[in-house]
Amino acid sequence: MSKKTLLGYLFIGMLLNGGFASCERQEMQNSARIELLDNSWNMNYPSTAQAELGAVTQADSLPAIEEIEKGFAIAFIVNLEVPTFDRHILEIPGILDVCLRQHNPLDRNKQNYPAYKMPDGSVPILEAGLELKSPVDGHMERMIIGIPLAILDQPLGEHEVVLNFSGVRWTMYVDGKLLDNDFPIGYPLPEKMKNWKIDSHFVSQAAIYYPSLQPERMERTTAELQPQIQYWTPTGHNAWVGDVVSLYHDGTYHLFYLYDRRGHQSKFGRGGHYFEHLSTKDFRHWTEHEAAVPIEEQWETFGTGTPFIFNNQLCISYGYHTTRIYPREQTTLPELYQYLDKHGHTGSFNRHQMTGVAAGSSYSVSDDGVHFRKTGILFHPCENPSIYVDPKGDLKMLANYGARGTWASDSVSGGWRCLDENFPLGGDCTFFFHWGGYDYIIGGFTRLWSKQTAQPDSVYRDVVAEGLDFYNGSCVPTITEIPNNRFVMAGWMWMKAWGGPLVIHEMVQLPEGGRIGTKWMDELVPAISPDVITLSGSSDKIEKVPSGSFLLTFDVTPVASDGKLTVNLLPSVDRGIQDACEWKLDNGEKRAQYTLAGGESIRERSLREGGAPQQGRNYAIENLIDTDKTFTVRMLVKASDKFDGSLVDTEIAGKRTMVSYREKLTVERLQFHSENMEVNNVRLSPLAE
Structure with missing residues (x-):
């Protein structure tokens, strides 16, 4: 028998359709903050x-x-x-x-x-x-x-x-x-x-x-702290976070990101990207450093690599995307490939001593984890080199952008030989990580493979094809292990164009099969107002949300196996359902999705089905975890004039997350609907900052 529970919320002191909202106060919490460099010159x-x-x-x-x-x-x-x-x-x-x-x-x-x-x-x-x-x-x-x-x-x-x-x-x-x-x-x-x-x-x-x-740059006399590293963007009207790479070393989490202006349209559309650097020791207090890999010559524009430790130095690899500017024949690529074809492994070249414009893989090194220097060494012709140390301690690289395959060497600076020319496939930025008894390779926007560590590389299985991936709407996520067997996934959110706000979630690994999900990182949940609005009664509408940026939480108990739940995020009454968003959970199919609100119900596609979570709009995730018993849903909505809309970040049962950008939408009303599900403990709080 179907049981429907309709829920809603009332603005403070308002009566709606017989439902009552009440206010509580909770202790004010502090959000994670970033100390910025002085922008006075x-x-x-x-x-x-x-x-x-x-x-x-x-x-x-x-x-x-x-x-x-x-x-x-x-x-x-x-x-x-x-x-x-x-x-x-x-x-x-x-x-x-x-x-x-x-x-x-x-x-x-x-x-x-x-x-x-x-x-x-x-x-x-x-x-x-x-x-x-x-x-x-x-x-x-x-x-x-x-x-x-x-x-x-x-x-x-x-x-x-x-x-x-x-x-x-x-x-x-x-x-x-x-x-x-x-x-x-x-x-x-x-x-x-x-x-x-x-x-x-x-x-x-x-x-x-x-x-x-x-x-x-002037030295700052007093610290400038920006709240909420979660969903952070660099200061300015046109500045965004691009591809993110990260590493935890000696008690510090290092986050490097490609600084973007104009949605990849700087440098006449060639990108003009370079690596900026943030760090933290506790994920609550962050520090902005000078650029790790700045642009210092006209032809420079950088592609994604990886940070890694070699010879007790913090290194970061990257690619020169010079072919976006100069024809290939005017770059160093022909010479790099000529050496590779002749010797069966790559050489080590000083770019300053070559006739062509530098292109391919290079790296920078740091002795103190803050100040980096470019080596000027070209060690491979690929333009997105993903270097890592595998569980056996061997130096390996996944080649992307202009090359492909798995490579190995005894030294970063050259001598790279191909172990498997057909895996990974190249293209998007790929990253390796190891967790427990499993190895994983995540491939940029849409790919994920895994295997047991004891197995050979030839048996990596396609996790996306199984519908068991953890892509959640963020782009080119990077994975890093931090203390206490925790793993952090950092990426950026696609909005108007390439580049967007920073998104960081924590990962969870299931005991069977090594499957991975995602959840919010406790240290990074934005601070909320001490005013908490709770719900009792049977109203299904929220006529006036007190702020366009808020945290909504509620508990869900399945009554039958085919339960469904929707939350409609609506603009002001005069806009009707224009630009409105519907978040829907279908427990019978173990799916959740973002789609347009109103009209006929649309079944959005998951990544396995050909959907595009990386575009951060309408998409589905499948094979939900731990939704057969009472579970909690948390939803953060972040409105911003810079975004020209709202970012919606939803956590399901502490095992899956999904993020979406809703262009032009500022949420002023909510509407809930559930079938064969009981919804309780509804709480809504505006974000404090």
Whole structure:
């Protein structure tokens, strides 16, 4: 016999359909926090400028710039206003255009300017476009950096702006803070840098410097702590977390991530990625360090590798994705492959002594776990080298992006020989990890293999094909063992484009068969408000959620084997079900899914069935664990103007998690429905920060 339990929640003191909500207070908890580096910079101006403009002289000629490769910088004082039309406030005709304009509030392409809107919803921006000549084919292309004015503490009025072209970086500083940058390919044409001018209505003074400035980061006098490392993104309107790799060593968890701006569109779409570095000793207190692998030359853009320990040094491997910029024949790849084909193993090459532009695998090393130096050694032609030490202590590598297979060597710097040219298949970033009596290889966005450690590599089984994978909506997850037999999975969430917020979950291993699930990591659960809303009664609606970011928890007891449960995440009443999300659990099929709310019920596909959890939208997971008896569901909803929507993170029975990005959705209402399931102990708390 079917038994239906309808549940809901009432806003404080409200009566809905006979159901009552009550308020409790709990002890305020602290969320995990990250101590950021200071984003204030000393410009180190030289004693004199090459040229100046001001109220008296608003246009003038420029002195010749003899070494454009050394760059230039322009500093100016600007009075920012909300423009009614495009205002070109500073120009070097044919080279540089600094524009104050209104941006379409609906256009988040590349720059994501609408992450910061004015109170009236408008998005005025300050933008600088620099014309660069490609070193590859000679074509001209404009590289744009800019900010929404609303990102400033005081959007209007007087500000000091510095535009610094170093050859490697094209950067905008406002009031001494780095607010946007990109990584050039090519240089401006110096013969066109003949004249410049300002609009004195906006710019009161300007100075140009040859060569570029050498800004230095200031030392922070007081710590700046950002709450909630979970779902964290780097500071800025267009900055995101890309591929994550991690390692636990000497009491410290190191997390390296590819820093992304513009959703993979920096460096004219080539990515412009490099490794930034975070660390923690307890997962509650995090520290931001200087970049582990910075971009230091124009041709550099990095692909994913792995951190590992070799010769008592912390190393991180990576690939030079140079073929995104230069034709293969102009890179070092032909020479690397020629050596491999001739000798049957890879060589060790100093990139500084090779004629081609460096491409392939390299690595950096650190003696203290904080400061890294590039070795300059090219040891393999693949561009995503995943190096690890296997349970026997042997140095191995999984080759990706431009190569494939399993490789082994006695040294990182060369001598890599292929053990299996057909496994893994290459492509996405693959990582090895060992847990208990099992070995696993996770393959980027969609692949997972496992075997018993005692078995040969030839018997790895396809876990995805069995429907037993643990992909949960995060992208390119990396797995790391930490103390007390715990394993952590870190990745990023796909939102508008490549790159997104950081997502970290803990893993659970079942005693039989080595199957792995995921759960929330206790240390990283965001802090919630001390006000807790509990439910009694039979209402099935939540007419007003007190905050767009909240934690919802409830217990579920199956009454029959075919029980079903849905939670609809709804926007405001005037939007109806536009952009609404439905989370559904079908206990008869042991499935859960995210889908669109309203209309006909849609059966979303799991990864095994051809679905795409890595896209973080609508998908299913299957073979749920421990849902035959009473279990708990926890759901975190995180709304953000930067996200242009909400992130939904659901934990099921402490054994499976699933994350989804709901574009344009800010949850203001909830609606529940259950069949053959009893739902109790409903609690809802707004996130504290």
